Amino acid sequence: MKKPTILVTNDDGIFAPGIRKLIEIMRSYGRVVVVAPDKGQSGTSHAITITTPLRLMKQREEKDYVEYAANGTPVDCVKLGVKVALKEKPDLLVSGINHGSNATINVIYSGTMAAVIEGCMSRIPSVGFSLDDYSQDADFEPSEPFIRKIIEEVLDKGIPDSTCLNVNIPANHDGPIKGIKTCRQGVGYWDERFDHRTDPRKREYFWLTGEYVSMDSLDDTDEWALRNNYVAVVPVKFDLTDYEAMDHFKNLDDNA
Amino acid sequence: MKKPTILVTNDDGIFAPGIRKLIEIMRSYGRVVVVAPDKGQSGTSHAITITTPLRLMKQREEKDYVEYAANGTPVDCVKLGVKVALKEKPDLLVSGINHGSNATINVIYSGTMAAVIEGCMSRIPSVGFSLDDYSQDADFEPSEPFIRKIIEEVLDKGIPDSTCLNVNIPANHDGPIKGIKTCRQGVGYWDERFDHRTDPRKREYFWLTGEYVSMDSLDDTDEWALRNNYVAVVPVKFDLTDYEAMDHFKNLDDNA
Numbered sequence: 001m002k003k004p005t006i007l008v009t010n011d012d013g014i015f016a017p018g019i020r021k022l023i024e025i026m027r028s029y030g031r032v033v034v035v036a037p038d039k040g041q042s043g044t045s046h047a048i049t050i051t052t053p054l055r056l057m058k059q060r061e062e063k064d065y066v067e068y069a070a071n072g073t074p075v076d077c078v079k080l081g082v083k084v085a086l087k088e089k090p091d092l093l094v095s096g097i098n099h100g101s102n103a104t105i106n107v108i109y110s111g112t113m114a115a116v117i118e119g120c121m122s123r124i125p126s127v128g129f130s131l132d133d134y135s136q137d138a139d140f141e142p143s144e145p146f147i148r149k150i151i152e153e154v155l156d157k158g159i160p161d162s163t164c165l166n167v168n169i170p171a172n173h174d175g176p177i178k179g180i181k182t183c184r185q186g187v188g189y190w191d192e193r194f195d196h197r198t199d200p201r202k203r204e205y206f207w208l209t210g211e212y213v214s215m216d217s218l219d220d221t222d223e224w225a226l227r228n229n230y231v232a233v234v235p236v237k238f239d240l241t242d243y244e245a246m247d248h249f250k251n252l253d254d255n256a
Numbered sequence: 257m258k259k260p261t262i263l264v265t266n267d268d269g270i271f272a273p274g275i276r277k278l279i280e281i282m283r284s285y286g287r288v289v290v291v292a293p294d295k296g297q298s299g300t301s302h303a304i305t306i307t308t309p310l311r312l313m314k315q316r317e318e319k320d321y322v323e324y325a326a327n328g329t330p331v332d333c334v335k336l337g338v339k340v341a342l343k344e345k346p347d348l349l350v351s352g353i354n355h356g357s358n359a360t361i362n363v364i365y366s367g368t369m370a371a372v373i374e375g376c377m378s379r380i381p382s383v384g385f386s387l388d389d390y391s392q393d394a395d396f397e398p399s400e401p402f403i404r405k406i407i408e409e410v411l412d413k414g415i416p417d418s419t420c421l422n423v424n425i426p427a428n429h430d431g432p433i434k435g436i437k438t439c440r441q442g443v444g445y446w447d448e449r450f451d452h453r454t455d456p457r458k459r460e461y462f463w464l465t466g467e468y469v470s471m472d473s474l475d476d477t478d479e480w481a482l483r484n485n486y487v488a489v490v491p492v493k494f495d496l497t498d499y500e501a502m503d504h505f506k507n508l509d510d511n512a
Contacts, residue, residue, distance in 0.1 A: 045302035053461035205309035
């Protein structure tokens with residue numbers, strides 16, 4: 001059987017320990033092409049670069065392996081990976097391992113998951129992995145058997161069209177991970193404020209800060225799974241239509 | 257009755273003709289606070305600024321009107337608007353008028369619509385307006401009666417929680433706009449390529465380019481409405497869970 005071609009990216013940048021671990025795992029499954037941002041791009045969501053030129057810099061090449069850094073966002077990296085580095089669709093796209101959770105509403109802000117959604121929009125089976133630990137020296141080892149299980153399932157059975165996977169892995173502070181749970185996106189919001197500071201030139205500036213507030217106590221969410229030491233798998237789609245709300249607005253149509 | 261407080265933003269930047277038209281319209285409905293990017297931020301999606309300081313620069317203040325430029329993304333502008341400029345939730349958030357369509361899959365890339373989704377995540381009634389014309393000197397006048405109709409409906413009846421509106425307005429090249437249609441997000445993708453160029457220092461670089469390919473021929477989509485000279489109204493939500501695909505992955509859960 002032909003080895004699968006796997007495109008790897010992330011949003012923490014090509015030098016992050018998380019992508020290094022993911023590359024190591026993926027090289028045991030096939031030919032790996034890495035196209036990742038040349039610097040951290042956390043919180044860039046589905047941003048694309050349209051007003052400045054994009055550059056692709058080859059970092060390393062070995063048998064069944066090539067690695068590029070790009071001066072763009074994670075979504076730029078997917079587009080450059082498919083159209084320039086590979087010149088064809090890969091069999092699989094993986095993104096991560098993100099330093100920090102992309103569960104609940106964080107999926108909206110995440111560059112790691114935007115890359116996955118971009119792959120999905122191009123009908124590439126795509127999976128994002130995030131560890132619930134923001135630190136640079138997070139321990140990615142306990143994630144490996146779960147990442148392998150999910151990758152083997154996806155390589156074997158595929159993913160339905162228009163769907164991709166948001167996988168969040170607990171940080172393993174409370175004993176071994178208990179298993180995998182397929183979940184929905186938990187409901188909640190960031191209760192934010194701005195740190196108001198003054199720079200040495202006496203001009204004011206702001207840093208965003210805040211805490212996540214859960215509005216969801218049910219046990220079928222990604223948040224519940226993470227808190228209870230399970231790996232959370234949420235199938236994600238890119239049709240944002242709120243079908244249930246459509247009727248509410250139908251009276252706008254009266255001049256049709 | 258107390259005048260409503262309305263937060264206005266966009267992604268084309270505070271100097272774009274589209275936001276000027278939207279501000280003019282909104283000032284007839286209430287107290288208006290503008291917080292918009294100090295430069296173009298098209299294609300920034302739901303990006304937030306977390307590694308550089310944010311600044312808010314007051315541009316103008318009059319009775320029931322204040323205008324700030326911010327050095328961030330549209331989503332930053334919403335957060336700064338609510339937490340710093342207003343210090344409370346507005347009664348309404350509007351974003352636009354975008355220079356160019358945000359129908360179909362464009363909603364994912366759009367900074368204009370990301371601002372709207374951010375408002376919705378904070379339970380603020382939020383509406384994004386886009387004109388299907390990318391040019392700087394686009395004619396926003398024919399949009400006005402339809403924007404007024406939608407704003408009056410929203411101020412009068414509200415919007416269901418967890419929903420916001422993506423309004424796309426035809427560019428009016430084929431006679432008067434026929435009316436409003438409530439639609440779903442049309443299915444399609446961008447068939448993209450990279451223009452491969454060489455700079456004066458002989459280093460290669462890339463520009464993203466491409467065409468939208470529709471995969472949807474039905475008459476209930478935003479794309480159909482725009483092509484047939486109707487204003488398209490799509491209710492949008494931020495729960496990205498693909499509920500229909502959840503069963504497909506349940507067999508991953510066997511070690512739970």
